[in-house]
Amino acid sequence: MDLFSLKGKVAVVTGGNGGIGLGMARGIASLGAVVVIAGRNEDKAAAALAALRDMGAEAVFIAADVTKKPDCLALIGAAVERFGRLDILVNNAGTSVRKLPQDLAEDEWRHVLDSNLSSAFFCSQAAYPEMLRAGGGKMINIGSMMSLFGAPYATAYTASKGGIVQMTRAMATAWAKDNIQVNAVLPGWIDTDLTRGARRQVEGLHASVEKRTPQGRWGTPDDMAGIAAFLASPASDFVTGTAIPVDGGFSIGM
Numbered sequence: 206m207d208l209f210s211l212k213g214k215v216a217v218v219t220g221g222n223g224g225i226g227l228g229m230a231r232g233i234a235s236l237g238a239v240v241v242i243a244g245r246n247e248d249k250a251a252a253a254l255a256a257l258r259d260m261g262a263e264a265v266f267i268a269a270d271v272t273k274k275p276d277c278l279a280l281i282g283a284a285v286e287r288f289g290r291l292d293i294l295v296n297n298a299g300t301s302v303r304k305l306p307q308d309l310a311e312d313e314w315r316h317v318l319d320s321n322l323s324s325a326f327f328c329s330q331a332a333y334p335e336m337l338r339a340g341g342g343k344m345i346n347i348g349s350m351m352s353l354f355g356a357p358y359a360t361a362y363t364a365s366k367g368g369i370v371q372m373t374r375a376m377a378t379a380w381a382k383d384n385i386q387v388n389a390v391l392p393g394w395i396d397t398d399l400t401r402g403a404r405r406q407v408e409g410l411h412a413s414v415e416k417r418t419p420q421g422r423w424g425t426p427d428d429m430a431g432i433a434a435f436l437a438s439p440a441s442d443f444v445t446g447t448a449i450p451v452d453g454g455f456s457i458g459m
């Protein structure tokens with residue numbers, strides 16, 4: 206058994222051009238898979254491709270705005286056209302709007318739901334027939350501590366990340382018979398562009414996360430590489446429908 210080999214496999218990682226997505230892309234690439242990173246920002250993509258190629262990976266960037274269903278379909282179609290198959294999909298692209306619920310505008314609510322939840326639905330739906338054709342596959346959806354907890358300034362974000370967990374369970378039950386495993390990862394506080402923005406807005410956030418996290422530190426994108434490698438590989442073939450915190454203990458501390 207080669208539990209941790211992804212040689213010959215093809216992965217698509219949305220938002221793989223930076224932050225957690227790039228950390229996960231590195232984990233999957235380290236096991237030998239070809240990695241397609243998708244996003245909007247081409248400068249970030251160029252740097253991400255250089256990092257992946259530096260580690261010897263075969264990697265390409267496909268531009269896509271995953272809030273748009275046609276872009277999700279085109280992304281999966283282009284990946285399959287280029288590499289002939291699709292085995293792994295990481296639905297990682299996401300965003301947040303920091304506002305109290307009473308102040309959240311309709312377009313802000315829709316943008317967060319479209320970015321974090323509908324994007325994952327449409328990419329998964331497009332990936333399903335390709336994984337069927339490949340004889341199985343792995344889908345990894347990115348939730349959050351906000352899949353578990355509430356927070357006053359994160360209504361749309363929390364709704365989308367709670368939805369990710371339930372969508373994961375539904376798809377895991379639907380597609381288990383097709384040898385497709387669908388799991389969610391719930392990152393703790395990870396040092397990325399997203400949380401750098403939050404730390405600029407919220408005084409004391411950096412220290413309060415350190416204090417509340419049993420491991421006493423923020424996570425890094427590379428802390429997300431191992432869980433992505435595990436959930437993408439044959440080692441997790443009997444693991445489906447789970448929501449796994451990768452959080453230095455944040456969700457089990459007081």
Ligand code: NDP
Nearest residue numbers: 220224225244245246270271298299349394395397398399
């Ligand atoms: P970043 O802002 O660093 O990365 C987000 C990525 O998503 C970017 O690469 C961005 O690419 C991409 N993206 C966003 N919107 C779109 C879109 N419409 N179309 C295509 N790509 C898009 O943040 P993180 O790495 O922190 O976040 C990644 C995921 O992890 C998100 O789902 C987030 O909610 C989740 N998460 C993050 C945590 C943290 O502490 N950092 C904790 C828990 C969950 P581009 O710039 O090219 O648009």
